[in-house]
Amino acid sequence: MHKAYSVQSILKQGVQIEAIAAYGNHVILGTRSGQLIMYKVEEKTGVDMRMFNNNFSKKPITQMEVVAAENLLFVLTDSMIHVCDMSRLENNFEFVHSSADTKGCTLFTMDVDTRKSTTGELATFIRIGCAIKRRVVFFFWKKDKLDSLQLAIDLLDVPRAICWVNQAVCVGYKDEYVIYNISCTPPKMHKLILTSSTISQEPNICLIRNNMLGISKDNYLMLIDPSQYKTKEGSVDGGMNNKITPTMWTHPLLGLVWDEPFAIGRTKNAIEIRSLVGKETLVQSLPELKNTKFLVRSDKGTIFAAASSELWCIRMVDIPKQREELLQQKKFQLAIELTDISEEETSAKGQTRRQIHMLYAKELFTNKEFSAAMKEFEKAAIDPYDVIRLFPSLVPEPKNTVDDAVPTASVPKLEDHDLENAYMALIEFLAQARQREVVKLLDTKNSSKSLLEIIDTTLLKCYLQTNDALVAPLLRLNQCHLEESEKMLKKCNKLSELIILYDGKGKHKKALTLLKEQANVEGSVLQGLKRSIGYLQSLGADNLPLIFEFADWVLTEDPHEGLKIFTDELIAVEALPRAKVLDFLVSKHKALVVPYLEHIIHEWQDTNTLRHNALIKEYSKQVQQLLAQQARGEDTPDLQPMRAKLLNMLEESQYYSPDRVLQDFPTTVLLEERALILGRLKMHDKVMAIYILVLGDLPRARAYAEANYEQDKDVFDILLATILRPVQPFEDVPMHPDFVKPNIKVALELLNIYTVKVEPVKILEYMPDDMDSSELKFYLETVIRTQIAEKHERQIMIGLLRAEASRLQTEIDKEKKKSFELNDTTLCPECKKRFVNQTAFVRYPNGQIVHLSCYDRSVASAKP
Structure with a gap:
C-alpha cells in the first residue's frame, strides 16, 4: 500500500446533502430542502461558495449531472428533470427548461459526445436515458430543451442503477444486471450476472476507461466489455466470458467511481482505492470516510465525497512522489500506469516509462516469469543483445561491465525446465526484435546487419535446445554468424542444417566436401548421392570449376544418376555452358557423352551445329565398333538400336553440317547413312549410285527422286542414267547383281511410271542402240500426247488473254472520250x-x- 490520495475536509455539519455533482474544481450540492449550492475548492486558498439557489425545488434533489462544455446542470427533483444554466454566477443556476415528458423519472443516465457537426464545427451532443417506472425513455438536448429520441426500452423490473456506454445501456435490478444494445431496432437485451448470490445488495455500475463497465457482485468488481453484446439477443454470462480477473474488495461496494488508474469504492468501513492490475490490488484505505454516502469524480485526480451533512475533497498525490514509493515496493505496473497519465514532459515521461519497464522486466526474470519479463523488455525497447546476455550460455564470451543495461550478477542460474521456459520466452522476444530490425534495415537501407546476425545466431542456439525443426528455416534466412553457427551445428550433429549454412554463406566447397565424406557413412542423414547431386545442380554457371571438381566422384559412383547434375529439368542446370560440360565429359567420362548430347538435343532442342555433328560422330563410331564385333562373330544386340538412332539423326536433324559429317563416314560401310548425308548435299548422282548400284534398293531411290523433284527436275533423269549406264561407285564395295549391267526392264518400268518427269531428249541418249523401238512406244506416245495437250492449253490461254486485253482497251478508249x-x-x-x-x-x-x-x-x- 502507498498514499495515492490526500483528503481535504470542506464542510462539516452543513446542509442535508441528497445529491452531488462536480466538474473541475467545482462541486455542486443538492439538498433535501431543494437547494442548489456550488463551491469552488482550491487546495491552497480553501473553499469559496460561488452560487446558491435557495428555492430551486420544494422537493429533495435526487440526482444531478454536469455538462461542463455547455455550462449545463441537469437536475432530477420531484420526479422530473430540470435544466439549469451555470454560465453566469450571478444568476445562481438560472432555470432553462423542465421536461414534462420526464415526469415519473426516478434516475437517469447521460451520454455526452463531442464531434464535428454537419457544418464542420465541434459540437456537443447530449443524450439522456430516463428510468420511468419499468421503462427507459431516451431524449436528446436540442438548443434549449429536451426532445424525444423516439426510443424506449421496456424493462424487466424497476431499475436501481443505470449507466450508458457507447451504444449500450446497462441496467441494474434488485437481483441482476442486464445490458441493452440500443443500436438495434428494437434494442436487444443480454443478461449479465446476478447482483449477489448470497446477500441483498444494491447494484452499482460505473464507467471505466470510457468503454468498459464496472459492476459490483458480492465483494467483487466485475469488468464487462459492452462490445461483446452486439450479437443476437440472449443470455450471456459476462463475468464468465470476461478475461479480466474480478477485483476483490473487503466488503460489498456501496458506491464506485473511476479515476485513472484507480477504482475508488465506498464500503461500510472505509473508502478503498484499488488498482485493477497486479495481485495486490488495494492501494489505500480511507477509514475516516466510512460514513460517506456519495462519491463523484470532477476531474483527473480530484474526487468529492459527501456524507449527509459533510463534504470532502480527495486529491491524488503528485505522481512522481507516488512513483518513487511504488518503485521501492516493486509495484512496477501501477508505476507505469501513473506515469502514462502524468503531465510530465513527453521525452522525460518516455524515458521514465522505459526505465520502469526495465526494472519490472528484471524483477519478473528473477522471479522466473520469463514470458512476462520479455514483454516488458520489449516495451522498454531494450537492445536485444542486453537481453541475450541474461543467458551466459548463449554469449560466446560473456562480459560484465558497468555499462550493462541489464546487470547479470543477480540473474538466477537456470536449469532444466526453467531454462527451457526461458529459452521459449527469449525466442518469442527475439522473433519480434528480428521483425523490427528487418523493417529498420529496409527503411534506412543501412548495410550494417550486425544486430540481426546476433539475433539470428541466438535464435539458432535456442532452437537447437527447444525445437530443432525451426533450425533449417532460420538458416535459410542467411543472417546467422558463420563460425559460431558452424560450431553449434557440429556440436549437435546437425549435418543437414550445416549444409544449409554453408550454402547460404557461399562456402560451397566446405558443403560439398562434407557431402562427399558423409555419402558412404551408414545411417548419416547425408548418406547417398541425392544431396550432392541437388547441391551441385543449384550452384549455377558461376561455380562451374567447383561443379566439375565434385561431379567427378559422383559420376564415377553412379553415372546414370550423376548425369542429372547436367541434365535435370532445372533452370540453373539448363543454363550451364554446354560446350564446357561436353568438354568435361569427353575428357573425364566419355561413356556419358552420348547420353548428354541426346538429352540436350532431343529434350532441350539444342540447335548448335557442332553438338549435332558431335552426336552423329559418336553414333558413327559406336556403330562401326559394333559392326566390327559382328564381323568377328560376337553378339551385338545394341547394333540395330544404335544404327536406328544414327539414321534417325541424319534424317530428322536440320542442324548438322553434311560436308563436315561426311568426313567421318567410310566408303566401305554405313553406305545407307552416307547416302542420307550426300542427299543433304544434293549430290543426286552419288546418292543414286549407292541406292541402285550398291544397295539395289529401287524403292528408296524412287522415294528420294520424288522427294527432290520439285527442287531439281533432273533427278529422275539421273535415276535412269544410273540404271542404264552403271559405273562402280566404290572400288572395295561390290555392285548389286541386278544392276551390274544396264537393267532395261527396270528402266522401262520407271519410264512408264514417271513419263512426264523424264526429259525425252536426254533419256534417249542413254538407251542402248540395239533396243527395239516398240518397247518405247508407250512412253513416246505418252510424251507426245502430253506435249500436244500442253501446247493446246497454251494456245487457249493465249486466246483468252488477247480477248481480255481487247476488252480492257475498249473500256479505256470509252473512258478517254469522257x-x-x-x-x-x-x-x-x-x-x-x-x-x-x-x-x-x-x-x-x-x-x-x-x-x-x-x-x-x-x-x-x-x-x-
Missing part, C-alpha cells in the same frame, strides 16, 4: 482548295475530282 470541266473555281472536296495550273488530280468514277496528294492521303488513312 470530258469534264476543271477551272479556277473548282474546289477539291477533300482539302477545299482550288486546282492551279499543271496540278495532278484524280477523277473518281462518280465524277468527283480531288488532288492527287489528297487521294494519296485518303488511301493511306483507309489502310488498317
Whole structure:
C-alpha cells in the first residue's frame, strides 16, 4: 500500500446533502430542502461558495449531472428533470427548461459526445436515458430543451442503477444486471450476472476507461466489455466470458467511481482505492470516510465525497512522489500506469516509462516469469543483445561491465525446465526484435546487419535446445554468424542444417566436401548421392570449376544418376555452358557423352551445329565398333538400336553440317547413312549410285527422286542414267547383281511410271542402240500426247488473254472520250482548295475530282 490520495475536509455539519455533482474544481450540492449550492475548492486558498439557489425545488434533489462544455446542470427533483444554466454566477443556476415528458423519472443516465457537426464545427451532443417506472425513455438536448429520441426500452423490473456506454445501456435490478444494445431496432437485451448470490445488495455500475463497465457482485468488481453484446439477443454470462480477473474488495461496494488508474469504492468501513492490475490490488484505505454516502469524480485526480451533512475533497498525490514509493515496493505496473497519465514532459515521461519497464522486466526474470519479463523488455525497447546476455550460455564470451543495461550478477542460474521456459520466452522476444530490425534495415537501407546476425545466431542456439525443426528455416534466412553457427551445428550433429549454412554463406566447397565424406557413412542423414547431386545442380554457371571438381566422384559412383547434375529439368542446370560440360565429359567420362548430347538435343532442342555433328560422330563410331564385333562373330544386340538412332539423326536433324559429317563416314560401310548425308548435299548422282548400284534398293531411290523433284527436275533423269549406264561407285564395295549391267526392264518400268518427269531428249541418249523401238512406244506416245495437250492449253490461254486485253482497251478508249470541266473555281472536296495550273488530280468514277496528294492521303488513312 502507498498514499495515492490526500483528503481535504470542506464542510462539516452543513446542509442535508441528497445529491452531488462536480466538474473541475467545482462541486455542486443538492439538498433535501431543494437547494442548489456550488463551491469552488482550491487546495491552497480553501473553499469559496460561488452560487446558491435557495428555492430551486420544494422537493429533495435526487440526482444531478454536469455538462461542463455547455455550462449545463441537469437536475432530477420531484420526479422530473430540470435544466439549469451555470454560465453566469450571478444568476445562481438560472432555470432553462423542465421536461414534462420526464415526469415519473426516478434516475437517469447521460451520454455526452463531442464531434464535428454537419457544418464542420465541434459540437456537443447530449443524450439522456430516463428510468420511468419499468421503462427507459431516451431524449436528446436540442438548443434549449429536451426532445424525444423516439426510443424506449421496456424493462424487466424497476431499475436501481443505470449507466450508458457507447451504444449500450446497462441496467441494474434488485437481483441482476442486464445490458441493452440500443443500436438495434428494437434494442436487444443480454443478461449479465446476478447482483449477489448470497446477500441483498444494491447494484452499482460505473464507467471505466470510457468503454468498459464496472459492476459490483458480492465483494467483487466485475469488468464487462459492452462490445461483446452486439450479437443476437440472449443470455450471456459476462463475468464468465470476461478475461479480466474480478477485483476483490473487503466488503460489498456501496458506491464506485473511476479515476485513472484507480477504482475508488465506498464500503461500510472505509473508502478503498484499488488498482485493477497486479495481485495486490488495494492501494489505500480511507477509514475516516466510512460514513460517506456519495462519491463523484470532477476531474483527473480530484474526487468529492459527501456524507449527509459533510463534504470532502480527495486529491491524488503528485505522481512522481507516488512513483518513487511504488518503485521501492516493486509495484512496477501501477508505476507505469501513473506515469502514462502524468503531465510530465513527453521525452522525460518516455524515458521514465522505459526505465520502469526495465526494472519490472528484471524483477519478473528473477522471479522466473520469463514470458512476462520479455514483454516488458520489449516495451522498454531494450537492445536485444542486453537481453541475450541474461543467458551466459548463449554469449560466446560473456562480459560484465558497468555499462550493462541489464546487470547479470543477480540473474538466477537456470536449469532444466526453467531454462527451457526461458529459452521459449527469449525466442518469442527475439522473433519480434528480428521483425523490427528487418523493417529498420529496409527503411534506412543501412548495410550494417550486425544486430540481426546476433539475433539470428541466438535464435539458432535456442532452437537447437527447444525445437530443432525451426533450425533449417532460420538458416535459410542467411543472417546467422558463420563460425559460431558452424560450431553449434557440429556440436549437435546437425549435418543437414550445416549444409544449409554453408550454402547460404557461399562456402560451397566446405558443403560439398562434407557431402562427399558423409555419402558412404551408414545411417548419416547425408548418406547417398541425392544431396550432392541437388547441391551441385543449384550452384549455377558461376561455380562451374567447383561443379566439375565434385561431379567427378559422383559420376564415377553412379553415372546414370550423376548425369542429372547436367541434365535435370532445372533452370540453373539448363543454363550451364554446354560446350564446357561436353568438354568435361569427353575428357573425364566419355561413356556419358552420348547420353548428354541426346538429352540436350532431343529434350532441350539444342540447335548448335557442332553438338549435332558431335552426336552423329559418336553414333558413327559406336556403330562401326559394333559392326566390327559382328564381323568377328560376337553378339551385338545394341547394333540395330544404335544404327536406328544414327539414321534417325541424319534424317530428322536440320542442324548438322553434311560436308563436315561426311568426313567421318567410310566408303566401305554405313553406305545407307552416307547416302542420307550426300542427299543433304544434293549430290543426286552419288546418292543414286549407292541406292541402285550398291544397295539395289529401287524403292528408296524412287522415294528420294520424288522427294527432290520439285527442287531439281533432273533427278529422275539421273535415276535412269544410273540404271542404264552403271559405273562402280566404290572400288572395295561390290555392285548389286541386278544392276551390274544396264537393267532395261527396270528402266522401262520407271519410264512408264514417271513419263512426264523424264526429259525425252536426254533419256534417249542413254538407251542402248540395239533396243527395239516398240518397247518405247508407250512412253513416246505418252510424251507426245502430253506435249500436244500442253501446247493446246497454251494456245487457249493465249486466246483468252488477247480477248481480255481487247476488252480492257475498249473500256479505256470509252473512258478517254469522257470530258469534264476543271477551272479556277473548282474546289477539291477533300482539302477545299482550288486546282492551279499543271496540278495532278484524280477523277473518281462518280465524277468527283480531288488532288492527287489528297487521294494519296485518303488511301493511306483507309489502310488498317
